Amino acid sequence: MNRMNETDVQTIEVALGERRYPVWIGRGLLGDGARWRARLRGRHALVVSNTTVAPLYLERLARGLEGLQWSSFLLEDGEAHKSFANVGRALEALALLGATRDACVIALGGGVVGDLAGFAAACWMRGIDFIQVPTTLLAMVDSSVGGKTGVNLPSGKNLVGAFHQPRAVVADIDTLATLPDREYRAGLAEVVKGAAIGDADFFAWLEAHADTLAARGSAAIVETIARKVRYKAGVVARDETEQGERALLNLGHTFGHALETAGRYTALLHGEAVAIGMLLAARLSERLDMSHADDTGRLLRLLERLGLPVAMPDGLEPEQLLALMRLDKKNTAGTLRLILWRGIGRAEIVAGVDEDAVLATLKEARARTS
């Protein structure tokens, strides 16, 4: 197990040739301006954050921006604010700053901030640099790595966006100290996902450390972040724009995104929707004779031990969820393309999934909760 002290910083590289970048994981990184400032090329920086995170950490980050022309743009907290309207506002903030092509956007916050800030960076003058400074577990282990940026529409999650890689990811684990428990647990869902699709040993390790992780034991968290980031960095390096393997990282997401959209982006946190979505994907896979009930049971127990929701929320209609799933980005004309499960550590991209089986899985899940 890794024990991390003040000076230990783990560096994991996302190996994308000329656009390769480091993911730094450690303590005190926000205040270590000398490290990440070297990734800025010009004189302008826009810090995008939210009204919860900025009061806690903007000042610490800003010490590293001394001598630059910089300003901040703050979102309200929550997935509902990952909108086109707010991208427009972020771009106006860049205009007000007089940001030139060598400017940098710095995303200080969780997945919503990172996705929106990255998309604004991808749009401004057709693409400027950005740096991810994730302050939630979910953003550290998942959304800050890999360059998926974008926003939601009322009709669907992440339907608009661009692949735009950051110049660096600065994961200061000190910021997890202020993360609410619910947000922390939501981040663990994306960790479980990584293990469920591609690393049976890691899954077993998570089972062995579930109680420590649920209790936020710090050494286990650092190891968890590093293992998940290393895994994801490998996938992204092999398939940056999701032509194949990368789609596996979407296990549980087609169901999950439909749940988030149906709940108008306020009912569930993204990680919670992914937890429920993974179980739905596991049950659908079982129904299609692709996986075994024992594996579904292990997944269910691990998610429960980590304090994640596993039941479909009340008041959602299976037909409505299926309609939302038809607008998922992985689909091809007229067919559902889902990530299905072969059991612990193995997932598969399946095209032409039978809609009746999906509907039956959703109906069964609803019957379980009512």
Ligand SMILES: O=C(O)C(=O)C[C@@H](O)[C@H](O)[C@H](O)COP(=O)(O)O
């Ligand atoms: O990085 C990826 O690739 C992923 O699919 C990671 C997901 O966990 C993440 O939620 C991602 O933002 C979803 O992407 P999307 O393409 O399904 O919108």
